[in-house]
Amino acid sequence: MLSIIRTVWDVFLHAFRRRVTIQYPEQKAYLAARYRGRIILSRDPEGAERCVACYLCAVACPVDCIALQATEDNTGRRYPEFFRINFSRCIFCGYCEEACPTYAIQLTPDVEMGEYNRQNMVYEKEHLLIDGPGKYPDYNFWRVAGVEVGGKDKGEAEREAPPTDLRSLLP
Amino acid sequence: MISPYPAVTLIVVLIGALTMAGGLVWAERRLLALWQDRYGPNRVGPFGVMQTLADMIKLFFKEDWIPPFADKWLFIMAPGIVMFTVLMSFVVVPFAPGMIISDLNIAVLFFLAMSSLGVYSIVLAGWSSDNKYALLGGMRAAAQMLSYEVFMGLSLMGTVLLAGSFDLVDIVNAQRHMWFVVPQFLGFVLFMIAGIAETRRLPFDLPESESELVAGYHSEYSGMKFGMFFVGEYIGILLISSMITVLFFGGWQGPVLPGIVWYFIKTFFFLGFFILLRAALPRPRFDQLMAWGWKLMLPLALANLLVTGAVKLAFFP
Numbered sequence: 317m318l319s320i321i322r323t324v325w326d327v328f329l330h331a332f333r334r335r336v337t338i339q340y341p342e343q344k345a346y347l348a349a350r351y352r353g354r355i356i357l358s359r360d361p362e363g364a365e366r367c368v369a370c371y372l373c374a375v376a377c378p379v380d381c382i383a384l385q386a387t388e389d390n391t392g393r394r395y396p397e398f399f400r401i402n403f404s405r406c407i408f409c410g411y412c413e414e415a416c417p418t419y420a421i422q423l424t425p426d427v428e429m430g431e432y433n434r435q436n437m438v439y440e441k442e443h444l445l446i447d448g449p450g451k452y453p454d455y456n457f458w459r460v461a462g463v464e465v466g467g468k469d470k471g472e473a474e475r476e477a478p479p480t481d482l483r484s485l486l487p
Numbered sequence: 488m489i490s491p492y493p494a495v496t497l498i499v500v501l502i503g504a505l506t507m508a509g510g511l512v513w514a515e516r517r518l519l520a521l522w523q524d525r526y527g528p529n530r531v532g533p534f535g536v537m538q539t540l541a542d543m544i545k546l547f548f549k550e551d552w553i554p555p556f557a558d559k560w561l562f563i564m565a566p567g568i569v570m571f572t573v574l575m576s577f578v579v580v581p582f583a584p585g586m587i588i589s590d591l592n593i594a595v596l597f598f599l600a601m602s603s604l605g606v607y608s609i610v611l612a613g614w615s616s617d618n619k620y621a622l623l624g625g626m627r628a629a630a631q632m633l634s635y636e637v638f639m640g641l642s643l644m645g646t647v648l649l650a651g652s653f654d655l656v657d658i659v660n661a662q663r664h665m666w667f668v669v670p671q672f673l674g675f676v677l678f679m680i681a682g683i684a685e686t687r688r689l690p691f692d693l694p695e696s697e698s699e700l701v702a703g704y705h706s707e708y709s710g711m712k713f714g715m716f717f718v719g720e721y722i723g724i725l726l727i728s729s730m731i732t733v734l735f736f737g738g739w740q741g742p743v744l745p746g747i748v749w750y751f752i753k754t755f756f757f758l759g760f761f762i763l764l765r766a767a768l769p770r771p772r773f774d775q776l777m778a779w780g781w782k783l784m785l786p787l788a789l790a791n792l793l794v795t796g797a798v799k800l801a802f803f804p
Contacts, residue, residue, distance in 0.1 A: 320768065327767035330522045337525045 347425035349451065352408045354426040355401055357441065358419065358450035365445060366420035366457060369396040373412035373421050381405035382412060392465045393458070399441040404434055418457035422450040496588050500577055508721040512539045515721075515762050522766040549710035554617065557707065561615035566712045568608035569719035573726050576601040580729050581656050583739045583746035594655040595647060598730065599640050602685050605723075606632045609687070609694065609704055612716075616707040624704035627773055628694030631684055634780040635691075638788035639681035645674040645795040646734045659738035668735040673791045675735045677784060682727035684780070686720055689765040693773050728757035 338345050347353065360366050369386030387397040412421050431437050449455070458466050459474050471478035513528070513536055520527035528535030553562055579594035581587040591597055606629055613625015647653055649670065650661035658667075668675045684691040694704055705716050732738060732753035739746030771779070 324763060324767045327522050328763055330524055333524055335520075335524050335526055339526070 347427070349425060351425035351427075352410045352423040354424050354429055355403075355406065355408075355412070355439075355444065356422055356424055356446045356450060357399065357444045358422055358446055358448065358452075360418075360456040360458075361449055361454065362456065364393075365395060366418045366449075367396050367399065368394045368418055368420070368457065369399075370394075370417065372415040372417065376411040376415035378409060378411060379405045379407055396441065399444060401439050401444060403429060403437045403439060419450070419452040419455050422452075424450070493588055496586060497578075500582075500588060501574065504574060504577055504722055504725065505718070507725055508718045509539045509543075511721045511725065511758065512542065512717075514758070515765075518759060518762045519766050522763060543714070546711055546714040551710040551712070554707050556617045558615035558617065561611045562707075563712070565608045565612035565615060566708070566715035566719065568611070569605060570715055570722070572601045572605040572608070573719060573722045576726050577729075579655055580726075580733060581659055581738055582750050586747065587656065590654065590656055592652070592654045595643055595653045595658075599636070599643070602639070603636060605685070606636075608719075612708070613704040616704070618707055621704050621706050624694045624706075628687060628704060631687070631691060631694065631773075631776060631780075634777055635681045635684035635784070638677055638780070638785045639685065641785070641788035641792055642674045642677035642681060643734065644792050645671045648792075648795050648799055655733055659733055659740070662737040662740065666735065666737040666740075671735065671791070671795070673787060674795075675731070677788050677791065678734070679727075679731060680784065682731065683761065683764065684776075686723035686727055688720070688724060688761060690768040690770050691776060693770060693776065724758060724761050725754070728754045728761065731757050 357365065357367055367384075369384055371384065371386070374380070374382040374384060381402040383398075383400040383402075385397040386394055388394050408423065410423050413423050429437070458468075460476075462470065462473055462476060464470050516538065517527035517535065528538035531537040531541050553559060576598050578588045579591050579597055581590075609628040609632070610625050613621045613623075613628070616622070646658055646667050649667055650658040652658065652661075661667075683689075687694050705713055708716060729750075732750060736753050738753075739750045741749035741752075744752075
């Protein structure tokens with residue numbers, strides 16, 4: 317009997333504690349920067365888009381919601397002709413972000429993507445591409461890659477040694 | 488002494504009881520949320536006061552389906568009996584000096600008789616639904632209510648002894664010097680427990696057992712019939728709170744404010760306490776409930792009556 321009275325008194329004291337409800341939409345829950353929300357395509361620090369249309373994200377995706385087509389511009393740089401993510405299929409697992417070699421595709425802590433029409437949930441490249449570098453502000457894939465494109469030759473990338481001269485006898 | 492305009496008081500009490508039951512729906516949801524560290528309904532009106540209206544509109548729009556296998560007239564009549572008995576019990580409650588619909592000189596017996604009739608509604612609801620779970624709920628409710636009614640009457644007899652009359656106005660007047668909760672504390676506790684069991688309120692709500700028996704005796708009810716059971720239960724709590732204030736806490740007596748205000752303050756306090764019990768306590772098993780009622784509460788009620796009678800005879804002949 318005494319434990320019952322103690323329980324009732326304890327629950328009564330709960331009236332003086334702060335309530336834990338977050339009153340959406342006036343207040344929003346805190347989402348960390350690595351929260352797996354809406355997917356974006358980012359640009360490198362110089363402003364060109366990072367995506368090189370390598371198809372790795374489409375291959376990694378467990379539900380096959382990414383569709384893209386590669387093409388080259390006149391300087392030899394690859395870019396996606398179209399890039400489509402079907403968000404009614406996407407499970408926000410983050411495998412595409414882990415697979416991407418250029419940090420192009422990223423997941424952001426934005427979750428407000430509700431739609432009435434399912435066709436509006438298929439995002440094209442113009443909906444996905446953002447103006448900034450996203451979560452990785454200093455990375456430019458082309459500076460570290462060994463491909464000769466964008467005005468640099470073989471052996472001129474960051475942290476890369478020049479190619480060995482096959483006709484010289486020196487080590 | 489009957490109020491000079493009994494018809495007006497009647498209408499006022501009827502409308503007041505139904506309105507307060509509607510307000511209780513909102514108050515219960517907000518208070519339960521307060522004690523559970525969350526907000527209750529706060530979107531529909533200012534502080535969510537329109538929530539009851541929204542619920543009522545929703546209930547009216549629901550399909551009023553009577554199961555084809557049910558006993559039709561009993562099915563329709565059962566919720567009505569609940570409302571009828573609790574509203575009738577309000578006829579004898581004194582709200583303020585002179586403000587009572589009917590000053591019966593056997594008011595306490597009338598209240599006990601009406602609460603006994605209330606058992607019928609639950610049993611008929613369970614039986615007429617032609618549904619095993621509903622029948623189980625109805626049987627549990629009948630057993631629980633009958634057992635707890637036994638010592639409800641006995642716990643009231645202490646106050647009747649002290650006041651010397653079954654008339655509720657006389658009982659209120661006899662508390663001029665000292666509220667009956669002081670000499671009859673055990674009787675107060677027993678009556679409160681019995682009242683919670685009579686209205687099938689947590690922790691004694693096994694008959695409706697929201698998580699155990701689907702919905703117990705009102706599983707087959709939808710729409711406004713369900714609404715009537717619901718509202719009937721809230722008016723029942725209102726009635727028990729009123730009876731507690733009248734019998735043990737001096738009714739409308741208090742220092743500065745008018746009588747009716749004190750009556751409402753005390754009644755609301757007990758309503759809040761019943762909602763706190765709902766927020767705080769787990770539900771006992773049915774055999775634990777019955778054992779408690781017969782083996783603990785009934786002997787305590789008899790002992791209380793014995794001691795009260797003995798003291799009254801010895802010291803106040």
